[in-house]
Amino acid sequence: MKPLPNRKIACLDIRSFYASCAAAMEGLDVMEVPIAIVGDMERKGGVVLAASPPLKKQFGVTTGMRLYEIPDDPRIRLIEPKMQFYIDVSMELTKLLNRYVPKEAIHVYSIDESFIDFTGTEKLWGPLEALIFRIQDELYRQFELRSACGVGPNMLLSKLALDLEAKKTGIAHWTYEDVPKKLWPVAPLRKMWGIGKQVERTLEDMGVYSVGDLAHTPLENLEKKFGVMGNQLYYHAHGIDYSDLGSVLIEGQVSYGKGQTLLRDYTTTDEILAVMLEMCEDTAMRARLAKKKGRTITLSFGYSKHVLGGGFNRQKTLSEATNETMAIYRVCLGLFETFHDGRPVRHMSVNLSNLEEQDSFQLSLFEPMNGKQQKIGQVMDEIRMKYGSAAILRAVSVTPGGTAYRRNQLIGGHYK
Structure with a gap:
């Protein structure tokens, strides 16, 4: 070392x-x-x-x-x-x-x-x-x-x-000498900077409940489960970090997603699908900018407290990885049609995980169409990066249910 x-x-x-x-x-x-x-x-x-x-x-x-x-x-x-x-x-x-x-x-x-x-x-x-x-x-x-x-x-x-x-x-x-006394007792794991709920749940399934447990988990077990991020989790549990000032502390991000708590209850299918498409667009763009694709797409709904809350969290894993907006949307649409029970929606999130590099590929009968859709997404990303997020929007964003147009008039999501 x-x-x-x-x-x-x-x-x-x-x-x-x-x-x-x-x-x-x-x-x-x-x-x-x-x-x-x-x-x-x-x-x-x-x-x-x-x-x-x-x-x-x-x-x-x-x-x-x-x-x-x-x-x-x-x-x-x-x-x-x-x-x-x-x-x-x-x-x-x-x-x-x-x-x-x-x-x-x-x-x-x-x-x-x-x-x-x-x-x-x-x-x-x-x-x-x-x-x-x-x-x-x-x-x-x-x-x-x-x-x-x-x-x-x-x-x-x-x-x-x-x-x-x-x-x-x-x-x-x-100092490094403080790690066993100050860092290892930390629990639950989400109190450790860089560990979110999803990673915490996976670690708990492995019998890891504190940072000390993580530090004493065999490195090969973590790498097998998390890939490069498993290596970082192991060394971070020992207080070791080789990153330069300004670089990303946690590399190998395991997912890209977008969640939103709506300002009112959404009741109609058209309104719900408008926001869902916007979030698929945002999720896909984040993945494309990171040059990643994902095979697992997760859709989560939280229902209004006026109908006693609740919701669902469902996912589907594809045979081929994607970072195309409409491919992600089609999967979410299928999950919506299968699991949504018609109650008013107050929270929604879309997540893309099971990631791989964007330049990896698998031969497919649909590859020509996928290439065209990917180019469209990349052009839209370039326009937004150069002229701002509101420079190009889908038509659903200016419908009554859309939220992207209003959000893009703000700084950091809030009024200037």
Whole structure:
């Protein structure tokens, strides 16, 4: 095994970023005032994008809840998101970091989280922990933003130090020696960064319930089950990560998909199929951009709570892998016709898994048609990448049931 990375990587997270930005804009204290950032206040089903700590503690309102679930209390401040403002603030934060390290040492992971390589900065700025405290102090004085920071010898351990410790303490520094004591006890597995519900279920079926269990699972068993991702899961359970700053920490993505909670109950077949086609389009595009195809297509429906909820999750595996929109849609249509019982739909998702490289192929009687459809999809992808997601849409997206046109008028799914 090659030598373990031993750099000084920090993962910096701005606490309650959206709520803090909104509070600063309104002259409020995010730690004192119950604030909800609501995606669309014109709709009762508008989603709570962020909630300040007092709103969570005093009223039990959390991210993902709906506008109609927020108590009617005069102390609660409801604020619509200003996405361009949040982006501007995020860029200013990056400029602040750039005063201490070069741009090449900063990887903006999301609007409120960045990885920074502080290796070698001691000669300029002194001890790393003191420098991080200094940066956190500047963030608060200049922007009224509180932060947490995890530090480790690689990107993975810095992220785990952040998520599992620093978000409670403000700062945490993990080493390889800390892994057995701090990482291995972590359970359920989805608490481990990079492990989602699908992978967690598969691991549990193998008798793996904690990160320690994962670390002691034979590597060959994981590789047989997950392929290249099994190798990464094994080494990540030992805190080992060889990726460079800015690269993908979890490679070998096992699926591509799109899920959506609808703003109202969808009752007619035409409306439901319009959204289903949009999600097949989105799923196929993600796979094509990653140069992947998949053989297993999964359709999930969640029914309205007005009919006591429930739903279904069904899949079909094809003899040939695909990343073509209409091929995925035809499978979903078959699943819809077989398993949908007619109740109002409130949530829907489409997923493509069992992946292989796009350039792999299998001889087929239908290959000429498949090639034509693939070219159409690639051209549509190129148009969207160059001119924006709304540059070319299917006709269903401008019908009453379609959602893509409206979503593409927003930044990050929300108003500018």
